[in-house]
Amino acid sequence: MTSAPVTDFPSAAAALAAAGRDLHGRGWLPATSGNLSLRLDAGGCAITASGRDKGRLTQADMLRVDLDGVPQGPGRPSAETLLHTGLYRWSEAIGAVLHTHGPATTVLGLRLTGRDRLELAGYELLKAFAGVQTHDTRIVFPIFDNTQDIAALAEEVTAVLEGLPTPCYGYLIRGHGTYVWGRDLEEAMRHLEALEYLAGCELALR
Ligand SMILES: [Zn+2]
Helix, strand or coil, rough: CCCCCCCCHHHHHHHHHHHHHHHHCCCCHHHHHHEEEEEEEECEEEECCCCCCCHHHHHHEEEEECCCCCCCCCECCCHHHHHHHHHHCCCCCCCCEEECCCCCHHHHHHHCCCCEEEEEEEEHHHHHCCCCCCCCCCEEEEECCCCCCCHHHHHEEEEEEECCCCCCCEEECCCCCEEEEEECCCHHHHHHHHHHHHHHHHHHHH
């Protein structure tokens, strides 16, 4: 497993602002919700500041935190920052993390009440996930109950990811949304688009 590519803060901030405006336009970051981050060459990550309108993001809406979630300058990081930094600590192959409140992933978690995972199989679009060459495969996305205890959830996420036998690209939080990651922003955006689409397919099936 090779390390993710890294970038400097100004480049990361500009890329995250553009991604935020894109995802807000799709309706996946409504009402200031969600947060986006990129791993930095100087260590830590760039992440969206708390409570910003994701449709109007500029580079000034980003801040830098270390991998314990501690700000490295002015500004208040999102409450969910620990879920980003926990993923970067878990795997050096992760270079970008996107947390969105898209409707399909939000509702599918509720529809799968009592289930701790979403299993996707047989879809052609599974090939959008890095390393997948065929529809004839099965990808697991863990599902967690929603909580306001972010530190506890971050620990639970890492424990579950450690126990998975196959590569994992993201997870759902019931009634809340999804976390998706990739080696870089482009890959994470592709994974997110695929997961939100396939979650919609699963809802249509049920
Ligand atoms: Zn959220």
